[in-house]
Amino acid sequence: MESNWIFEKMKEQNQVLITGASGFVGTNLQDYLKNSYDLKCLSVRYLPNQQFDLATDAIIHLAGKAHDLKKVSYPTDYYEANFELTKQLFDSFLASTASVFIFMSTVKAVADAVDGILTEEAVPNPKTHYGIAKQQAEQYLLSRELPHGKRVYILRPCMIHGPGNKGNLNLLYQLVSKRLPWPLGDFKNERSFLSIENLCFVVQELLENETIPSGVYQVSDDTALSTNELITILGSSLGEQSRIITIPSAWIKGIAKLGDHLHLPLNTERLQKLTENYVVSNKKIIKAIGEPLPIDSKEGLLKTFTSFKK
Numbered sequence: 001m002e003s004n005w006i007f008e009k010m011k012e013q014n015q016v017l018i019t020g021a022s023g024f025v026g027t028n029l030q031d032y033l034k035n036s037y038d039l040k041c042l043s044v045r046y047l048p049n050q051q052f053d054l055a056t057d058a059i060i061h062l063a064g065k066a067h068d069l070k071k072v073s074y075p076t077d078y079y080e081a082n083f084e085l086t087k088q089l090f091d092s093f094l095a096s097t098a099s100v101f102i103f104m105s106t107v108k109a110v111a112d113a114v115d116g117i118l119t120e121e122a123v124p125n126p127k128t129h130y131g132i133a134k135q136q137a138e139q140y141l142l143s144r145e146l147p148h149g150k151r152v153y154i155l156r157p158c159m160i161h162g163p164g165n166k167g168n169l170n171l172l173y174q175l176v177s178k179r180l181p182w183p184l185g186d187f188k189n190e191r192s193f194l195s196i197e198n199l200c201f202v203v204q205e206l207l208e209n210e211t212i213p214s215g216v217y218q219v220s221d222d223t224a225l226s227t228n229e230l231i232t233i234l235g236s237s238l239g240e241q242s243r244i245i246t247i248p249s250a251w252i253k254g255i256a257k258l259g260d261h262l263h264l265p266l267n268t269e270r271l272q273k274l275t276e277n278y279v280v281s282n283k284k285i286i287k288a289i290g291e292p293l294p295i296d297s298k299e300g301l302l303k304t305f306t307s308f309k310k
Contacts, residue, residue, distance in 0.1 A: 154217070156219065225301075
């Protein structure tokens, strides 16, 4: 009875403001929430001494600067977009009547490499300007005292995928779709992924369920997969049997280093993303929500790969 009252109350106050709404996560989140909420999109960038009039019930802060693979950005770009802007929005939230603030951080705010399984208890040790800036934003949010009735959630997603995603998974798809063999079979790894559908589900649960405590939550699909398993799933999406060959990993690393200088499709950073071990626990968020994620790891990846054919 109480949960129904909470839901109906939220439905009456169904104004949600999204920053960074034009990005991959933002467009999918809008589509997911559009039938339940009156959505507003706010285009923001850092300017000194600015404040925001947040006339809404909830804020989902997605705007920020992601990794620059071309390495042409200045360090200050990350700190202004990911830290200073977040501070300004959060200060405006504290002064507003809005009750929920959801900040999209990243697992890279904690660790660039993972030995074992990453949990929320890990001591943050980011190595990049991107991760450091996100970590500074997290610390600022956690340091402020929350007025009664307000909730704040810091989400740390791992690698997000879904329809419209053009990242490294799309590169894998292009390779397999050309019937080329996968040459990295010698790499044995496990890493976590996050379906955009599961991320959107978590966000909606945070908006609607007032019993979920404020805090930091990692978000990932339930099962970690190897890159070789990804290739097999890709083949299934194409109706093909994938070919995996085992070229010695030392040779592949040498080719990747060459790619750093010759701007080849494979370079050291991309190789790391494709073959690294990066397993993320989602137990805390699942326990807080009290129900499982809507789709499992392989089903979500199959949906993503199938969307690449369109």
